[in-house]
Amino acid sequence: SQQGEEDPQALSIQEGENATMNCSYKTSINNLQWYRQNSGRGLVHLILIRSNEREKHSGRLRVTLDTSKKSSSLLITASRAADTASYFCATVHSGSARQLTFGSGTQLTVLP
Amino acid sequence: EAQVTQNPRYLITVTGKKLTVTCSQNMNHEYMSWYRQDPGLGLRQIYYSMNVEVTDKGDVPEGYKVSRKEKRNFPLILESPSPNQTSLYFCASSLQQGEQYFGPGTRLTVT
Numbered sequence: 001s002q003q004g005e006e007d008p009q010a011l012s013i014q015e016g017e018n019a020t021m022n023c024s025y026k027t028s029i030n031n032l033q034w035y036r037q038n039s040g041r042g043l044v045h046l047i048l049i050r051s052n053e054r055e056k057h058s059g060r061l062r063v064t065l066d067t068s069k070k071s072s073s074l075l076i077t078a079s080r081a082a083d084t085a086s087y088f089c090a091t092v093h094s095g096s097a098r099q100l101t102f103g104s105g106t107q108l109t110v111l112p
Numbered sequence: 113e114a115q116v117t118q119n120p121r122y123l124i125t126v127t128g129k130k131l132t133v134t135c136s137q138n139m140n141h142e143y144m145s146w147y148r149q150d151p152g153l154g155l156r157q158i159y160y161s162m163n164v165e166v167t168d169k170g171d172v173p174e175g176y177k178v179s180r181k182e183k184r185n186f187p188l189i190l191e192s193p194s195p196n197q198t199s200l201y202f203c204a205s206s207l208q209q210g211e212q213y214f215g216p217g218t219r220l221t222v223t
Contacts, residue, residue, distance in 0.1 A: 030209055031209065033211060033212075035212075040200065040217065040219075041216065041217065042116075042202060042214035042215055042216045042217055043155075043202070043204075043212075043214045044214070045211035045212065045213070048210070048211055088154065088155070090212075092209050100145075100157075100212060101157070101171075102147075102154045102155040102156075103154055104152060104153060104154035105154055
């Protein structure tokens, strides 16, 4: 079953604008991770945020985690055409050996 | 270079003809996993392995087998492929509960 659900399913913005994607999940987690996928290629890990963290930054990426609402957001600032990709959140369940459960992703298109 | 490799990258086969997709990682990771990706469904886990000789079912294990005889290899076996197994397959590895490293994918078509 899908643990993480991303919102929106698709997002189209102009270069230079910020892009925000949201992820909701259902059960307690150990950590939450965001991945990026260029069309038909393997996923690339972007950032990991642990359940006891509220915010994390990496370059132009900012991730927040609200465990009380079981939700996370990924903000990409000053977007570039090269950021065009699908973005997935994935959760590691607390007390589970099953590792990551992925959502269905957000397709981001950054127009030049 | 740290990487996960998969072979073949593309495969077209016929219903019922057994096939194996190989996966190998050079990072000494304990954990390895197989996913399939279908439009609108995201990635769904097929099988995973916590270490050598330890494997378990994911969300969609039916029609698949795996083995983990060596730490670096985790082949995916389709004993009798069917058209509903046409998909994009990814192998991944990681340290426990950490970031996963994905292979480049295997696009399988079963006719």
